[in-house]
Amino acid sequence: MKRIIRIILALVIGFGIVNVFKPLPExxxxxxxxxxxxxxxxxxxxxxxxxxxxxxxxxxxxxxxxxxxxxxxxxxxxxxxxxxxxxxxxxxxxxxxxxxxxxxxxxxxxxxxxxxxxxxxxxxxxxxxxxxxxxxxxxxxxxxxxxxxxxxxxxxxxxxxxxxxxxxxxxxxxxxxxxxxxxxxxxxxxxxxxxxxxxxxxxxxxxxxxxxxxxxxxxxxxxxxxxxxxxxxxxxxxxxxxxxxxxxxxxxxxxxxxSNAFIPMLHLPVPERPESSTSNSDTTVQVLTEGAVERALLEIIGNAERDEWLDLAVFYMSDRHVIEALIEASQRGVNIRVLLDPNKDAFGREKNGIPNRPVAHELVSEGIAVRWCNTQGEQCHSKWLMHRTREGHATMVLGSTNFTRRNMHNLNLETSVVLRGDSEQPALDSAHQWFEQRWFNLDGHQYSIEYAVYADDSKLNQLLYRVMEATGLSTF
Missing domain, CATH: 3.30.870.10 (Endonuclease Chain A)
Incomplete structure (x- = not known):
């Protein structure tokens, strides 16, 4: 009997190891x-x-x-x-x-x-x-x-x-x-x-x-x-x-x-990549999926210098690498503003504020400005970041990828894009104005509220967030 139990236990452990470390599909x-x-x-x-x-x-x-x-x-x-x-x-x-x-x-x-x-x-x-x-x-x-x-x-x-x-x-x-x-x-x-x-x-x-x-x-x-x-x-x-x-x-x-599905053939011309010496445009788009999104985010945050700007509007933020990178950027003198969903609503059901409220407490404790979306039953569902330099260049990330372990560590399927160019380029300027409107509640529209409204310094919630993020025993 003991031998059977050991065999079953070995199989279970084997399944666990395989499912954590197996190669990603091509x-x-x-x-x-x-x-x-x-x-x-x-x-x-x-x-x-x-x-x-x-x-x-x-x-x-x-x-x-x-x-x-x-x-x-x-x-x-x-x-x-x-x-x-x-x-x-x-x-x-x-x-x-x-x-x-x-x-x-x-x-x-x-x-x-x-x-x-x-x-x-x-x-x-x-x-x-x-x-x-x-x-x-x-x-x-x-x-x-x-x-x-x-x-x-x-x-x-x-x-x-x-x-x-x-x-x-x-x-x-x-x-x-x-x-x-x-x-x-x-x-x-x-x-x-x-x-x-x-x-x-x-x-x-x-x-x-x-x-x-x-x-x-x-x-x-x-x-x-x-x-x-x-x-x-x-x-x-x-x-x-x-x-x-x-x-x-x-x-x-x-x-x-x-998924073993039919793959269609596309008969449309693929634009040729121009030589850097002949290109007249400095506006580019880069497609990223899964873990490549986190690597790009960390590079963008890491490149931000003193007196430059990082703005974020995020539904879920719990990834420790991103949080630590933001704290380090703030310590370097980067101006950071973070607009978060209060994690209180899920299709008519009330949530407990995890992970964003414990994360916001950590960010505010490090001197980072945080505001909450003023949600009225809906969710502040964007996954967005913009870096603006002193020289007038901007880099923006958006897409499906929440800033969490599950979304950024090759676990879920995710797609985000990075748009780079002059900060006055129309798409980048529109995105910047979108964030300013939400942060400052412009035009008589209330999009956001002060951090104090949902401030949460609960040690228990901080512990729960850390355990849930590390183990995957969560929906974020």
């Missing part, structure tokens, strides 16, 4: 070249309290996504984490039916242009890990659109303590639709195995759209999801074309490949 952890950019635009969805004390929502990201779909004739690739109409506890709140709008637009464009290849990539959370049907995915497939649910088993474990037992004892049995227990996200029921799969806390968290327009590949990278329950969130996006859009498409082909 094409992940991608670091693109700094490519000269064409037609670059900064987009933002804004939610604020107006002068009458009412919540007001101004959106442009998915309006542009729908426009990109209408313009396509050859190819559309949509990779979105949340693609569903689940509302959680928000049934009484006004919302935009983003999932239905996106589904209808894709189906309509496929019907207009039957030879148009459309590939939709998403996360198994939208089928509650195989325990429920996705009406949106069914509609897309019926229209002849390729839908790929990402194979998350190819990824490393972000919650190794749990996955060590789930991988050998639950995963082999798969999952199927059932009505055994309540759906954790919406109406109806799911299987118990759906809950067991959820606790792995791993995801394809990317938010990417690619489409052709007049022989040009157009790309959009965002923090926004086509998810009805998220439709009031504050988000940002960067739209661009040029060689970097082809880099982005290459990074998406890697997800299709790891």
């Amino acid at each position: 094409g992940l952890n991608f670091k693109g070249e700094e490519q000269e950019v064409e037609n670059v635009r900064f987009l933002a969805d804004r939610t604020f309290v107006n002068a009458r004390g009412e919540r007001e929502i101004q959106q442009e990201i998915f309006d542009e996504v729908l426009n990109m779909i209408r313009q396509a004739r050859s190819i559309i690739v949509v990779d979105m984490f949340l693609f569903n109409d689940y509302l959680g506890a928000l049934e009484e709140e006004p919302y935009r039916a983003l999932s239905s709008e996106l589904t209808a637009a894709l189906v309509a464009q496929k019907q207009r242009y039957p030879n148009l290849h459309i590939s939709v990539i998403s996360d198994p959370i939208n089928t509650v890990y195989g325990g429920a049907r996705s009406e949106h995915f069914d509609q897309l497939r019926e229209a002849g659109i390729q839908v790929t649910v990402t194979d998350l088993t190819r990824l490393r474990s972000s919650n190794p303590i749990y996955t060590t037992f789930w991988a050998p004892f639950v995963s082999p049995f798969g999952n199927k639709e059932a009505n055994t227990v309540p759906n954790p996200f919406g109406e109806g029921g799911v299987s118990i195995r759906s809950y067991l799969a959820l606790l792995n806390f791993k995801a394809n968290h990317r938010k990417v759209v690619l489409s052709d327009h007049e022989d040009t590949l157009v790309a959009l990278v965002t923090s926004a999801n086509p998810h009805d329950g998220s439709s009031a969130h504050g988000n940002v996006a960067l739209q661009f074309s040029g060689a970097a859009a082809h880099d982005l498409l290459q990074s998406e082909m890697a997800v299709l490949d790891m």
